[in-house]
Amino acid sequence: MAKYEEVKSSLNPIKLGLIVGIIIPFIAILFFQVGNYSKYSFLGFYMKLHELHVFSSLISLCVVPNLLVFFIFIWKNYYLSARGVIFSTIFYGIIMMIFKFAL
Secondary structure, three states: OHHHHHHHHHOOOHHHHHHHHHHHHHHHHHHHHHHHOOOOOHHHHHHHHHHOOOHHHHHHHHOOHHHHHHHHHHHOOOHHHHHHHHHHHHHHHHHHHHHHHHO
């Protein structure tokens, strides 16, 4: 039983939740870009979304998959990793607010 607890604790750091929580929305943005704006480079895609004033909305939508990751961590009792996902979601929220109001 101690071996199981070791494996479980090694999968439960805050860093894992932070990394997963930052990567998942970025992958969602890439899927959106490839699916809808594949003729643009990533920089061109960003410029087009900024021109249309919808980049902050896209960030908001691409953070939604973090909810699924958060609940998976909660169901597995990986509370520290779930906390990392929350922190990364707050990070994306701050970025969204910067893009919405400052740029």
